[in-house]
Amino acid sequence: RLKMGEKLADKILRLYPDNDIDVVIPIPDTSCTAALPMAHRLDVKYREGLVKNRYIGRTFIMPGQAQRKKSVRRKLSPIQLEFRGKNVLLVDDSIVRGTTSKQIVQMAREAGANRVYLASAAPPVRYPNVYGIDMPSATEFVAHGHTVEEIAEYIGVDWLVYQDLDDLVECAAGINSSIDRFDCSIFDGQYVTGNVGDEYFNRIESLRNDSAKAQDPGNAEVIELHNQG
Template sequence: MKGLVGNMGIAHLRYPTAGSSANSEAQPFYVNSPYGVVLAHNGNLVNAEKLKVHLDQDVHRHINTDSDSELLLNVFAAELEKKGKVRVNDEDIFTALEGVYKLCVGGYACVGMLAGYSLIGFRDPHGIRPLVFGTRTKADGAKDYMLSSESVVLKAQGFTEWRDILPGEAVIIPKDTMTPVFKQVTQPLSYSPDIFEYVYFARPDSVIDGISVYRSHLAMGDMLAENIAKRFGGRETLSDFIDVVIPVPDTARNAALQCAVNLDLPYREGFVKNRYIGRTFIMPNQKERKSSVRRKLNAMGLEFKGKNVLLVDDSIVRGTTSKEIVQMAREAGAKKVYFASCAPAIRYNHIYGIDLADTRALVGYGRNNQEIADVIGADDVIYQELDDLVKSVLASGNNDKITGFEVGVFTGEYITGVEAGYFKHLENLREYNARFKQNSILAGDDPKAEVDIGIYNEGDY
């Protein structure tokens, strides 16, 4: 960072989403025309195929990768180019963003930079993906500005003031004035943050859209406790079935502790986590996920031997991690293993920025609770009810502008709707990327560059 020149810049860290994890698809993306524009994007566009046709046939822009982030950048660049001016101003940028909002459908939070002019940030009209704007006042009274996906990033850098960018809102920070300009570029279609941010993605010490992630975890624990008590016939006899509550580190800790306190059951740390192993659900194949769980967690026999244990996790995705954890608990001597999830059963794709899995690879797809318990090897599975999850998150903040949450992973009903063929498009990308990782590219496949992007066309001209 110290070697970089200048006082404005953007960076991006992401999980693999639409496209692949090849270095050639790393963000930010850049186009040199018009003006030099660079952009980083969290989220997914659900009308990517339609945008490709528009960019090719209407505005004649060449797309190098499968990344919808490159599509979004080129849509923005094409809208800017309509001005035909030597230099643009703030209103030109806002007008170009109006065109972006009209064309792009999906969940997106974006930061960008126009060479020599400004930083920009904007958020989709439903507010699905988070975007926070922060201010830091220096000793001489001058101010620094920063955009990030979570407030904790700003706090760590000494920013003491921040606010959420609203759905359909944009901000420009011109280089010459260093005075941010905010504008509601398009009217919000709703205010529906992705509820999975609060379940898993965001750090507990973040506040997103006025809602504390930490307090939402505590509320999830309380709500889950009520469901568990009902499952075992009431609180009076609960200790006959459960001896101890044990969290799956790390994201479930706060909820598990609150759940144990609510149920008046002992809480113990039964798994020790290796901090050098990353999140397993995004690893590229089942074999890696399974072996990673064993390297990531170690079960302490003292907390399991001869006990009926209630394991609490934030969610169950493919079931690979859960199955290994249940097996580890049994190997450590547990008599019975019950598995509780702070989120409802995930039965559908997450389409707005995190590549969880194909729907068919989700352990909750097409299975009831008992069948899921059988797959992961637990004696029973207890899920949070969706209404209770929503109440937990809403009660943990004071944002009365929120109209609801994006909950498509649980219901299959997505806030933006889904373009025809989008799920097939995702499946094709995943299948291709799996072949690419295994070095088994078929005849007719276009190879993905690992570093440099080659110029190629899909058709003959």
């Protein structure tokens, strides 16, 4: 993750050499490790300006937009001093539906941020996972069928930068040189088993979309019970 942060900062410097970033703020907790070297590379301050309520479940797997929006507001609280009058670069480990990002950007602006930028330590998530990770249906991914500019407009940021897949693979490969191939299917649609067809995609699409999950009342009850602690 440290190397991922460095690579992402290098990309920002290439795209925006005259950027006006005042501070790098990670979206806790998983992006903190990447955000720290980013701030160092960009030569700006690093501040943990979002306080996390650790008793709220993961928002991206929650069924229903209303539930996710409600939980984001309960999960994170901005420290106004770190946002007021500043051009803020928010850093997240990935962007899935975009719900969390959109809400946090709005919170940053409400806390007084002058401009809000967003960097994702992962490339755009465009394809379904078929190897055991409970993710949304592909059509619910904010990057599905949209450009980076369109995603930035939807989320409400002044600009958005994603990690390049080649850089991500290079960072991961540096940990263990004996691994010569990674499963990057959610980013590039190339499945390592090579036997995933349309029939299976259609099945998981029907099982993972919000409408299907909403029909199971147990989903919402379990999440609310967890959130109430």
